[in-house]
Amino acid sequence: MSQLAAFIKEKRQQKPILSMTHVVYGYPTVQESLDWMARLMKEGVDFIEVQFPFSDPVADGPSIVAACHKALEQDLDVDTCLSQIGKLARDYSDSRIVLMSYLNPMYRFGLDKLAKRAAEENIQGLILPDLPIEQAASYQAACASHKIDPIWLVTPVTPKDRLAMLAGQSSGFLYCVARSGVTGHSSHEEKSQKTPLDDYLAQIKQHASAPMGVGFGLRERSHIEQLMGKADIAILGSALLDAYNQGGQEAGVELLQTLFTD
Amino acid sequence: MKSENGFYGQYGGSYIPEILYSSQQQILNAFEEAKNDPAFLAELHKQWQQFSGRPTPLTYCENLTEHFGGAQIYLKREDLNHSGAHKMNNVIGQGLLVKRMGKKRVIAETGAGQHGIATALVAARLGLECTIYMGAKDIERQYPNVFWMKQLGATVVPVTTGAQTLRDALDEALRDWSSSHEESHYLIGTSCGCAPFPEMVAFFQSVIGDEVREQSVAQFGQFPDRLYACVGGGSNACGLFLPFLDDKEVEMVGVEAGGKGLELGEHSIRLSHDLGQPGIAQGFATMFLQDKAGQLQETHSIAAGLDYVGVSPIIAHLAETGRIKMTYAMDDEVINACTLLLKKEGIIPALESSHALAGAFKDAPNLPKASRIVINLSGRGDKDIFNVAKAVEDETFPQFLTDYLASYPTTATDKSNNTGEKA
Numbered sequence: 001m002s003q004l005a006a007f008i009k010e011k012r013q014q015k016p017i018l019s020m021t022h023v024v025y026g027y028p029t030v031q032e033s034l035d036w037m038a039r040l041m042k043e044g045v046d047f048i049e050v051q052f053p054f055s056d057p058v059a060d061g062p063s064i065v066a067a068c069h070k071a072l073e074q075d076l077d078v079d080t081c082l083s084q085i086g087k088l089a090r091d092y093s094d095s096r097i098v099l100m101s102y103l104n105p106m107y108r109f110g111l112d113k114l115a116k117r118a119a120e121e122n123i124q125g126l127i128l129p130d131l132p133i134e135q136a137a138s139y140q141a142a143c144a145s146h147k148i149d150p151i152w153l154v155t156p157v158t159p160k161d162r163l164a165m166l167a168g169q170s171s172g173f174l175y176c177v178a179r180s181g182v183t184g185h186s187s188h189e190e191k192s193q194k195t196p197l198d199d200y201l202a203q204i205k206q207h208a209s210a211p212m213g214v215g216f217g218l219r220e221r222s223h224i225e226q227l228m229g230k231a232d233i234a235i236l237g238s239a240l241l242d243a244y245n246q247g248g249q250e251a252g253v254e255l256l257q258t259l260f261t262d
Numbered sequence: 263m264k265s266e267n268g269f270y271g272q273y274g275g276s277y278i279p280e281i282l283y284s285s286q287q288q289i290l291n292a293f294e295e296a297k298n299d300p301a302f303l304a305e306l307h308k309q310w311q312q313f314s315g316r317p318t319p320l321t322y323c324e325n326l327t328e329h330f331g332g333a334q335i336y337l338k339r340e341d342l343n344h345s346g347a348h349k350m351n352n353v354i355g356q357g358l359l360v361k362r363m364g365k366k367r368v369i370a371e372t373g374a375g376q377h378g379i380a381t382a383l384v385a386a387r388l389g390l391e392c393t394i395y396m397g398a399k400d401i402e403r404q405y406p407n408v409f410w411m412k413q414l415g416a417t418v419v420p421v422t423t424g425a426q427t428l429r430d431a432l433d434e435a436l437r438d439w440s441s442s443h444e445e446s447h448y449l450i451g452t453s454c455g456c457a458p459f460p461e462m463v464a465f466f467q468s469v470i471g472d473e474v475r476e477q478s479v480a481q482f483g484q485f486p487d488r489l490y491a492c493v494g495g496g497s498n499a500c501g502l503f504l505p506f507l508d509d510k511e512v513e514m515v516g517v518e519a520g521g522k523g524l525e526l527g528e529h530s531i532r533l534s535h536d537l538g539q540p541g542i543a544q545g546f547a548t549m550f551l552q553d554k555a556g557q558l559q560e561t562h563s564i565a566a567g568l569d570y571v572g573v574s575p576i577i578a579h580l581a582e583t584g585r586i587k588m589t590y591a592m593d594d595e596v597i598n599a600c601t602l603l604l605k606k607e608g609i610i611p612a613l614e615s616s617h618a619l620a621g622a623f624k625d626a627p628n629l630p631k632a633s634r635i636v637i638n639l640s641g642r643g644d645k646d647i648f649n650v651a652k653a654v655e656d657e658t659f660p661q662f663l664t665d666y667l668a669s670y671p672t673t674a675t676d677k678s679n680n681t682g683e684k685a
Contacts, residue, residue, distance in 0.1 A: 055424065055557040056543050058436045059279040065423055072557060103277055104543045108556030130277045130542075153280045157443070162283065180281055181441035 002149050004124045004172035007096055008211040008232050011046055016228045019260045020047035020213060022100075022237035024064065025081050026071030027053070033071075034084055039249050041092035043256060047233065049127065050085050052078060052101035059102075059129045061184035063238040063245070078109040079117065086121025098125035098151065098172075112142040119146035125172045127151045133166060143171075149210075151175050156200050167207035173233060174208050176201065178216045184238025201230040224259050234259075263464060263504050263576055268457025271582060272540065273548045273575030276456040278436075285443035286456055292363050293462050302358065309354045310469060313387065314344040316351075318470075320477040320636065325606040326626075333629035335622070336486070337609070337639045338474055338502060347612065347641030348470060348498045349380035349451060355466030357384040360447045367391040367446040371435040373400055373428035373494070374567030374614065375407025376641055377451030382414035392416040395434045397427040400566050407645055425560045429571045432544055452495025453574040456545035460500075460575050467501025474636055475505055482634055488513040488625075491638040492617035493533070493588070494567050496574025498640035503586065504576070513587065516577060517621035519563030520590035526551065530561040530569045533581045534588040538573075548575045564593040564649065565613035567641075591620035597653045599623055600643065612641035613649065 001009070011018055021040050025033050037048050053068035053076060060068070082099070089097045099118060106114050106128060118126060125148060131139065133152060143150045149172025154163050157180060167174055178197060204212060214227050215235030224234045236259065243255040268275050278286060296302040310316040319342065323335040340348035360368060368390050372378030378394040385392035394411055398420040401408050411418050424430040432455075439448040448455075453463040471489075478486050489506065491499035493516040506512040521529035524537065530551070532538030538549035543558060550572045551559045563569040580586040591599070596613060599620035603611050611619060615638070622637045629635065643650065651659040 054543075055559075056429065056433050058433050058544065059281075059440065061437070062423075069424060075555070077555065102543070104541045104550075104552070104558070105556035107542050108539075108552075108554070129279050130545075132276060132278070132280070132283070135275060135277065155281045155283075157284050158280060159284060159287075166280075177281060180443070182437045 002124075002171050002210070003147065004096065004149050005210050008173060012211075012232055015046075017224060017231065018046035018233045019256070020049055020215075020233050020235040021045045021240055021256065022049045022051060022235065024051045024053060024067040024071055024241070025085070026074055026076045027067040028070055030074065030076070030084070034088065036244065036249060036252070037085070037088055037097075038092070039253070040256070041088065041095045043253055045256065046095055048095065048097045049100050049235065049237070050081070050097055052076070052081055052099060052105060054102035054105050057102055059182055061182040061238060063184045063241045067241060078105060078114070082117045082121045082123065085123060089122045096125075097123050098127060099123050100127035100129070103128050103131045111139045115139075115142035115146040115148060119148050123148070125149045125151050127175060129153060133169065153177055154204060156180065163204065164207045167204055168209055170208055170210040173211040173213045174204065175235070176204055176212055176214045176231065178214050178218070181216070183216060184242070197226065198230060205230070221259055263461070263507060265457065265461050270460070270575050270579035273546070273578045274457060274460055275547050276545065277542050277547065278456045278545045279440060281440050282443060285439070288363060289447070290458050292359055293458050296359055296362060297465060302362070305358060306355055309358065310351065314350045314354060315342060316469065317473045317477075318342045320474060320481060322481070323607050326602070329606060330623065330626040332627040332631065333488070333625070334482075334631070334634045335626060336634060336636045338470060338636055340470060340498065340638060340640045341609070341611065341615070341642035345376065345380045345383055346644065347376040347380065348467060348501060348638075349377045350383075351469050351501065352451065352463050352466040352497060353377070353380040353384040353449060356447070356449045356462070357388050357390070360390060360449070361388055363447065365445055365447045367393070367442065368449040369393050369395070369435050369438050369442070369446050370449045370451060371395045371428065371431035372451060373397070373431070373570065374565065375400065375404040375411070375645065376567060378411050378416070378418070379407050379414070381449050381451070382411045382416035385416065386414050393438065394418045395421050395431040395438070397425070397431050398422045399426040400428065400431070403566050403649065404645060427561070427566070427569060429544070429558060436545065452497040452570075453500045453576055454495050454544070454546060454548070454572060460546070463497050464500035464504055464574070464576055467497050468504050470498065470501035470638065471503060471505030474502065478634070478636065485509055485512050486636040487511070487633040488515060488629070488635040489638070490515045490517060490618045490622040490635060492517050492568060492614050492640060493573060493577055494519070494530070494565075494570050494614060496577040498638050500574060500576055502636070502638045503580070507585065514585065515621055515625070516581065516586050516588045517617045518588065518590040519565060519568040519617060520592040520595075521562040521564070521569070522593055526553070527560045528562050529590070530563050530571075531590045532573045533578060534590065544572060546575055548572045548578045564596060564653070565617065567612070567614040568617060589621050591617045595620040597650070600650065601654065609639070610643040611639055612643045613646045615640045616643075
C-alpha cells in the first residue's frame with residue numbers, strides 16, 4: 001500500500017473525516033506561508049496541500065489566483081520550496097504535506113527530478129491539475145520509482161468509464177472535485193448540479209482503489225458532516241484563504257475549528 | 263494540417279483540468295463529424311459568402327512594387343471581411359458548430375478586440391448569448407471595439423488579473439468554461455489552446471490560402487514564390503500557409519512583434535532568437551515567453567492582437583522543422599510600413615497586419631523582379647486610429663479629442679457602465 005494510503009487508513013481509525021488545508025507557498029511572503037503551515041499542523045490538521053504558484057492558474061478562482069500573483073512578486077524556487085516544506089514535514093510528523101502546482105513550473109523543473117526531490121523531503125503526494133492521465137506515463141513512472149503518489153482528480157461530469165479508469169489507477173488518494181467550476185467563490189458559478197453529491201461519491205467508491213478526498217466549495221460545518229462516512233478527507237482551500245485574508249492566522253484557525261471540531 | 267492525436271511534433275496536445283474533459287471530447291467529436299459533412303461545409307461556404315463577403319480579393323500593388331524595385335507584391339485582402347479582419351472566417355465556422363451542438367452561449371477571449379467583435383457579430387446573428395473576456399489594458403487601448411461589442415449585445419468582462427492582456431483574458435475564459443461547459447462553447451479566436459482548437463481554427467482559416475491558390479493561378483499563372491503573415495496566436499498565418507504546405511517551392515515567412523526591443527517584456531518574439539522556451543500552459547504545449555522557473559512573462563507590441571505569450575502549436579512545429587522562416591518587426595518599422603501602404607496603395611492596414619508588411623518590405627527589394635510575394639493583410643486599420651495618430655504625432659488629433667469631449671452630451675467620464683455590465 002502507498003505511504004499516503006496507509007497513513008490515511010490508520011488515522012481514519014480515530015477520526016470520522018480527515019482535514020486537508022491548502023496554503024499558497026510564498027503568500028504573502030515565503031516566511032509567513034511557512035509559519036502558517038506550521039501553525040496549521042500545530043492545530044492538528046492531517047494534511048497540508050501546498051500550492052507552488054504559477055502565473056496562469058486556470059483551475060483556480062479569484063482568491064487563489066490573487067494569492068499566487070502576489071506570491072510571484074518574489075522569485076520562487078521549486079527546490080527551495082521542497083527543502084522548506086520538507087523540514088516542516090519532519091518537524092510535524094503526525095501530518096503529511098502534498099505538493100500541488102500547475103504543469104509548467106514543474107515541467108521546467110523536471111518531473112523526474114520533482115518526484116525524486118519530493119521523496120527525499122518526505123512529500124508523499126503530488127497534484128498537477130492540468131496534466132491529464134493520458135499524457136502522464138513518464139510522470140507516473142517517476143512517482144512509482146520514488147514511491148510517492150500522483151494524485152488524480154475526478155469530477156461530477158467525468159464520464160462513467162473514465163471515472164472507473166481514474167479511480168482504478170488512483171494511488172495515495174483520489175481527489176474528488178465536488179462541483180463544476182474553479183476553486184472558491186467566483187463570478188463563474190455553476191448553474192446546475194446534475195448528480196447529487198452522495199450519489200457521485202458512492203459511484204466513485206465502487207471503483208476507487210485508494211481513499212477519497214473531496215474539495216471545491218467546502219465552507220461550512222454541514223458540508224463536512226455531509227462527507228462523513230462517504231469520503232476520507234475534506235479539503236479546505238479558498239474558504240481558509242479568505243478567512244486568513246480577513247483576520248490572519250487566528251481567523252483561519254477559528255474557521256478550521258468550526259469546520260472540524262464536533 | 264492533421265495532428266497526431268492533437269500533437270504537432272512536440273507541440274499541441276490537451277492539458278486541461280479534468281472538469282473540461284467531457285466538453286472537450288464533445289467538441290472533438292462534433293468537429294470531426296462536421297468537417298466531413300457536405301451539408302455543414304455547404305452552409306459554411308454560404309455564410310462566408312453571404313455574411314462576410316468572401317472570397318476576398320488578391321490585390322496587386324503596382325506602386326509598392328515599383329517603389330521597392332524587387333518582387334511583385336500582392337495583398338490577400340482579409341481586411342475586406344465583414345468585421346474587418348480574418349477573425350470572421352473562424353467565428354462563422356465555430357458559430358455553426360455551436361448551433362450543431364445545441365449550445366446556447368459562447369465565451370471568447372480577445373486581445374485587440376477583433377475576435378471579440380467577430381464573435382459578438384456571429385452571436386447576434388445566430389441568437390447566442392455572448393460573453394467576451396478582455397484584458398483591462400487592452401480595453402483601454404481598443405475601446406472602440408469594446409463599444410461595438412456592447413452595442414451588439416455582448417457582455418464584455420474586463421480582466422484585471424496578471425498583466426491584464428490577452429493571456430489573462432484566455433485564463434479567465436477557461437475558468438468561465440470550467441463552470442459553464444454544459445451550455446456554453448468556448449469560441450477560441452486563434453489556433454491555440456487544447457486539441458482540437460488549433461486544428462479547428464486552422465481548418466476554418468484555411469479558406470484564405472485555398473483562395474490564394476486559385477487566385478494566384480488565375481491572376482499570374484502560378485503559385486506565389488513567398489507568403490508573409492504576422493504571427494500573434496497564429497491563425498491568419500495558419501490560414502494562408504497551411505494550404506501550401508506540400509508545395510515545397512512556396513516559401514513562408516512568419517513575422518512576430520519585436521515591440522520596443524529584445525529584452526523580456528518588451529516584445530512578443532517566441533519563435534526565433536532563442537527568446538521563447540518550450541512550455542505547457544493554457545491547455546497546450548508550445549513555445550512560451552517565460553522565465554527560468556516556468557512563470558509566463560509579460561509581452562509587448564504596438565498591436566494588441568500580437569502580444570500573446572504563446573503561439574499556435576502548428577506554427578511552432580513548422581518553425582522548428584524549418585518549413586516556416588520566422589522573423590520580427592519592431593514597433594517603429596511597423597508604423598513606417600503602415601504609412602507606406604496608406605500613401606502608396608490607398609489601403610489602411612491594421613497594425614497587426616503591418617508587421618507582415620514590414621517583414622515583406624525588408625525582403626522585397628532584394629528579391630528577383632519576376633518573383634511574386636503574397637502578404638496576408640489580415641485586418642483593416644480603422645480600429646487603430648488613436649494609436650496610429652499618436653505614433654505619427656498628428657498635431658490636430660489632441661485638439662479634436664478635446665473639442666469632442668467638450669461637446670459630449672452626458673457625463674463622459676463615467677466609466678462604470680463599461681465594465682462587465684450588459685449593454
